[in-house]
Amino acid sequence: MSKPRIGTPCIGVCSTVFGDTVCRGCRRFSHEVVDWNAYSDEQKRIVWERLDELLSLVVSNYFEVVDAEALASQLDYQNLRYQTQLSPTGWVPELLKAAGRQRIDYRVFGLVALPAAEGMAPRELYDLISKECHALNQAHYDRSFARPVGSTGELVMRAAREKGLF
Numbered sequence: 001m002s003k004p005r006i007g008t009p010c011i012g013v014c015s016t017v018f019g020d021t022v023c024r025g026c027r028r029f030s031h032e033v034v035d036w037n038a039y040s041d042e043q044k045r046i047v048w049e050r051l052d053e054l055l056s057l058v059v060s061n062y063f064e065v066v067d068a069e070a071l072a073s074q075l076d077y078q079n080l081r082y083q084t085q086l087s088p089t090g091w092v093p094e095l096l097k098a099a100g101r102q103r104i105d106y107r108v109f110g111l112v113a114l115p116a117a118e119g120m121a122p123r124e125l126y127d128l129i130s131k132e133c134h135a136l137n138q139a140h141y142d143r144s145f146a147r148p149v150g151s152t153g154e155l156v157m158r159a160a161r162e163k164g165l166f
Helices: 030-038 041-059 068-077 088-099 122-144 152-162
Strands: 063-065 111-113
Touching: 041 088, 041 122, 063 088, 068 088, 088 122
Parallel strands: none
Antiparallel strands: 063 111
16 A cells, blocks of 8 residues: 655745745745655655744734634635645635635634734735745745855855865
């Protein structure tokens, strides 16, 4: 019996092709996007865990999931696609995106809106959560992979040395 495949986080809106180090669509790092198909299941799970952890951290500033079954049931009923590799908190942005400017009763979806979400339309919340989540992922990338550079001259010298030009 074969193991179930671990799906890609890709949502078809890749910004890494335009030079972003963190994709604005799925929030993977550029090297993860490129190497995804070569990753082991364990490597893919690690990426999914990081994406879920950072997304949940941001979403939990605005919502509390009090009934995950109701959330999943309503998302299914509304025929909204959500990533099952994410925790229920990670599913909330899909609901917000689909609702757009239309006000919705979050309690029906098993959610409690926290004070930070008050007075905001779902789409505004989606945009804010996306922006904050991207910034958090970018900071994580910068801390883990980017090399600090003091000046442009230092960057040029480092690149030249790496290429064997001096």
